Amino acid sequence: MDILTMDISGLSYKIVKEKVDEINVNELHDSQELINIIDILKADKRKNINSLGDKLQRAKEKIENEIKRVRSMYDFDKSFEGLNIIAGVDEVGRGPLAGPIVSCAVVLDLNVVDEELILWINDSKKLNEKKREELAEVIKEKALAYHIASRDSKEIDSRGIGVCNNEVFLEACNSLEVKPDLVLSDGYTVKGIKIPNKSVIKGDTKSACIAAASIVAKVYRDNLMKEYSKKYPYYAFEENVGYGTSKHIEGLKEYGPTEIHRMSFLNNILER
Structure with a gap:
């Protein structure tokens, strides 16, 4: 690495x-090279260069803490003795006024x-949209199996x-190409x-498989609701993914429900 082979004292910030x-701290977090680079930066006489070393140190610690956290989630799933293939299942969309309920295993x-x-x-709700999108692709690529089920x-x-809700759980679990020895479900x-x-x-904060299922299910449903927002532009589905926000309620009162609204959820709202 350049910093290891050059005298940085004569280089500009x-x-x-x-x-x-x-x-790439993700790749080098446990390497001696990274430790040496941090030491070089911190030994420089300039405070702004020292701050770069501090920044690398924090990034190194952040990755190491994240590895410990995620390793504990994998270990949780591995803790069920004699059960080698574990599936996690979760749902998204139980409470919205519009759109499907979606489950992923x-x-x-x-x-x-x-x-x-x-x-x-x-838990998918603790991640921002960009991170969820990125993780969903990684999960689908690395998973031994996954399946998405929905009811409209x-x-x-x-x-x-x-x-x-129970049907989408059942369908997602029973449709996996790899048959699990155990299904871990979030909540019940x-x-x-x-x-x-x-x-x-x-479970989506304790189990790696449940967390992965939570992310894939949410990304799938959110993207579906964004597509619906193009067909039904008055309800802000691209923002609220079907939940009862003020914009959504305003759209309902002015334009009425669409074919993707859950009429059984709207009785009190439409009567106001």
Whole structure:
């Protein structure tokens, strides 16, 4: 690396910063080279160069803490003795006024080295949109299997949200190309499932597979609602993904419901 082989004392801050910005801390966080670079930067007589060393140190610690956090999620999924293939299942869209309820089941390879962990996985609501989009692609690429299931607003109206919620869980789990030994579900057990099943409270923060399922399901549904917003432009679906925000309610009162609205959820709203 350039900083290791050159005397930076005669280089401007701008040039040193450019060299530091080229360093991939994700790949080098546990390397002696990175430690040496940090030491060189901190030993410089200029405070702004020292600050670059501090910045690298913080980035190194952030990655190391993230690896520990995500490793604990993988270890949670591996903690069920004698059960090697674990699926996580989660849903999104139980509460909106419009759009489908969506579930995803994911099977991850839990026997990976630190470099192969899917970092930053978490409850999808704790991640920003850009990070969710990036992670969803990584998850789908690395997963041993995943499946997305949904029920639309008409099915929700005719059979109830609880029934549809359980159905999308069942369909997602039963349609996996890799049959799991155990399904971990977020919050409550899946009724009628023939695969061993354990519910995990706040599972999307504890289980790697549930967190992955949460992210893929949310990205899929959010993108679907963005497409609906083009067809139905008066409800701000691109912002609220079907939830009852003020813009959504205003659109309902002025233009009435669309074919993707859940009429069983609108009784009190339309009567106001």
